[in-house]
Amino acid sequence: MHEILVISGKGGAGKTTVTGAFAHLSENAILCDLDVDAPDFHLISQPEKYQDHEFWSGYEASIRxxxxxxxxxxxxxxxxxxxxxxxxxxxxxxxxxxxxxxxxxxxxxxAIDFELKKCGEWYRSETRFGNLVHAQLYPGEENSGRLVALLKDEARKTAKEHGHEILLADGAPGIGCPVISSLSGTDLAVFVTEPTPSGLHDLERVAALCDHFRVKGCVVINKYDLNTDMTDKIESFCTQHGYPVVGRVPHSDAVTAAMVERKTVTEFDSVMYTAFAGIWNNVLLQL
The missing domain is CATH 3.30.70.20 (Alpha-Beta Plaits)
Structure with a gap:
């Protein structure tokens, strides 16, 4: 089984849009939302939970x-x-x-007890794209990296049970603990970036993180046509450092319209379906 992780150096770059499109296009994937602090993949996948588990981690003092x-x-x-x-x-x-x-x-x-505390919940669910493993960490709680590791282990078990060939994960934003944890066992990281100076900066740091952990990466440039000069700079950076650009996603109002309908953009718009179908094929070739 191959593991594909969709990440970016910041929030709002389009990770979940890309992951949703890949989920729609994939034929036999186990899905996993690894953004446990602020998950949003459920908004477009509309999961039906069939298992609900408590997540206990860390300790908290209480005075008798x-x-x-x-x-x-x-x-x-x-x-x-x-x-x-x-x-x-x-x-x-x-x-x-x-x-x-x-x-x-x-x-x-x-007189002070030191007890294990409940930090959140994790779930197994069914979606129209297949099985989904996801979670919700309670506000302000830590141990997100540990919860991410748990989700990946459970997703692998589910994949083995159901014969899935790919583990497709929507990662957390940034380069912190949950992203580092999500890289464990990953075969390919898909970096989603935008044609802005901050987009290039965040691409550089998330790519450096993957290089450090020896995880292969490729790049999707979202809304590439909003600033073609910056898109050229990003592609130049990718060429210099050996990160294949597997696709460009045009800016489209269909993305927002699809979100309102709680659908992936590939379910909603034929032009975006064609664009993402080519990108997904290029991602599979990287494996």
């Missing part, structure tokens, strides 16, 4: 009031201001607690 001796040692020691006085009682603010365990270790009364 019956055992607390009101010494204030936890308040003094906490570097994250997660301990506060509330009506004369010392309590933990869960939004500020970083799970460092200092308060637990230094409490003279041993």
């Amino acid at each position: 009031q019956d055992d607390c001796v009101q010494c204030g040692e936890c308040l003094t020691r906490c570097r994250f201001d997660a301990i506060k006085l509330d009506n004369g009682r010392y309590v933990v603010d869960p939004l500020k607690c970083e799970g460092c365990k200092v308060c637990v270790a230094l409490c003279p009364a041993e």
Whole structure:
């Protein structure tokens, strides 16, 4: 089985539009939304969940009031201001607690518990394009990289069960922890960029990240016709560094119209279908 990851150096470049088109065009792929902080692939794939799982990761302190001796040692020691006085009682603010365990270790009364916390949920679903593995991390929670790794493992299991030949993943924006985690086991990263100075800059950094982890990459230039001079600069960069440009996507109002209808652009517009069909074939050739 081959693993294809669609990423970009920033949000809003068109990753999900590209992934949705690929999902529509692929014949036997397991789908995976790895943007666990702000997932949006479900908006166009309209999944029907058949499995719902809790995601537990990291720890959080909590003070047992019956055992607390009101010494204030936890308040003094906490570097994250997660301990506060509330009506004369010392309590933990869960939004500020970083799970460092200092308060637990230094409490003279041993009155602070350190419990595993529920950080989010992950799901197996059916879509009109096939099986989808996706998740939602709760606001402000960490361990997104660990959740991404879990999703990829579960997607591989589902692929093995159903005989899928390709794992197609919609990655997170940027170059942070969830993107690094999503690169593990990836055969090909598809970089989606736009013809702007910031688009080129973000392409450079996400390409450097893939080079560091020795993941092969290719490039899709979205809305290439809005600035052809910048498109030429991006293609020149790609030529110099050996990143194949597998396709150019024209600017089209059909993208927004398709989103409103909760469809992929290839389901909505025949011109975009033809454009993405060629791009998808070029991606498969890179494998």
